[in-house]
Amino acid sequence: RKLTQFQTASGGFGYWPGDHEVSEWTSIYAGHFMIEAERKGFVPPPGLKDKWLQYTRREARDWAPQGNDYWNLDRRELAQAYRLYVLALANSAEAGAMNRMRTTPGLGSQAQWMLAAAYALNDRPDVAKEIVKGLSTKVQPYREMGWTYGSGLRDEAIIAEALMRMGDKAAEAGVVKRIA
Numbered sequence: 001r002k003l004t005q006f007q008t009a010s011g012g013f014g015y016w017p018g019d020h021e022v023s024e025w026t027s028i029y030a031g032h033f034m035i036e037a038e039r040k041g042f043v044p045p046p047g048l049k050d051k052w053l054q055y056t057r058r059e060a061r062d063w064a065p066q067g068n069d070y071w072n073l074d075r076r077e078l079a080q081a082y083r084l085y086v087l088a089l090a091n092s093a094e095a096g097a098m099n100r101m102r103t104t105p106g107l108g109s110q111a112q113w114m115l116a117a118a119y120a121l122n123d124r125p126d127v128a129k130e131i132v133k134g135l136s137t138k139v140q141p142y143r144e145m146g147w148t149y150g151s152g153l154r155d156e157a158i159i160a161e162a163l164m165r166m167g168d169k170a171a172e173a174g175v176v177k178r179i180a
Contacts, residue, residue: 001045003030003033003034003044003045003048004045004048005017005018006019006026006030007048007051007052008020008021008022010022010055011051011052011053011054011055011056012024012027012052012055012056012059013026013027013030013031013052014026022055024059024079025079025082025147025148025149027052027055027056028056028079028082028083028086030052031049031052031053031056031086031090032082032086032089034048034049034052035086035089035090053087053090053092056083056086056087057087057092057094059083060080060083060084060087060094060097061094061096061097063080063083063097063101065077065104074108074110074111075147075148077101077104077107077108077110077111078108078110078111078114078148078150079148080097080101080111081101081110081111081112081114081115081118082114082148084097084098084101084114084115084118085114085115085117085118085121087118088118088119088121088122089121093118093121093122095122098115098118098119098122101115102115102119102127102131109135109136110150110155110158112131112132112135113132113135113155113158113159113162114158114162115131116128116129116131116132116162116165116166117158117161117162117165119131120162120165120166120167121165125165125166125167128162128165128166129166129168132162132166137156137159137163137171137174137175138178139152139155139156139159140152153179156175156178156179157179159175160172160175160176160179163175
């Protein structure tokens with residue numbers, strides 16, 4: 001019920017209760033939380049998930065890389081890939097948006113791993129493997145205090161998730177061991 005205080009009129013979620021402006025990463029993360037909670041038997045308040053799904057699907061379809069936004073390009077790409085992953089997790093995959101993103105030149109490795117996980121969830125492990133072919137499974141340590149709130153650990157978890165979804169248990173085991 002508390003989530004309803006964060007949902008904006010558009011269906012996305014703000015960072016603070018009562019926000020009128022959607023926080024991109026927070027909105028995706030809140031939706032992810034809602035999907036996982038639902039899988040565990042919790043029922044969201046009526047309309048909350050549907051409104052979020054409509055908003056998120058629209059955002060996924062309307063997304064386009066912004067080449068002139070150099071400082072935020074990797075973050076925007078990762079947010080879109082995460083959005084696509086969560087939609088696939090919710091059985092509402094946006095295949096057209098996934099295909100468009102897949103053909104984006106110079107896509108960052110974090111976004112590629114997350115997009116691969118989305119494809120694997122959407123029963124396309126072949127495409128997922130093609131996306132990450134040749135990418136390193138090692139991540140340099142870092143910590144981001146805003147935007148996508150990333151860290152080397154988070155990125156390794158994304159890689160482990162993608163490998164698990166693709167059925168590559170040997171590579172997944174190496175990443176999970178490093179995380180542990």
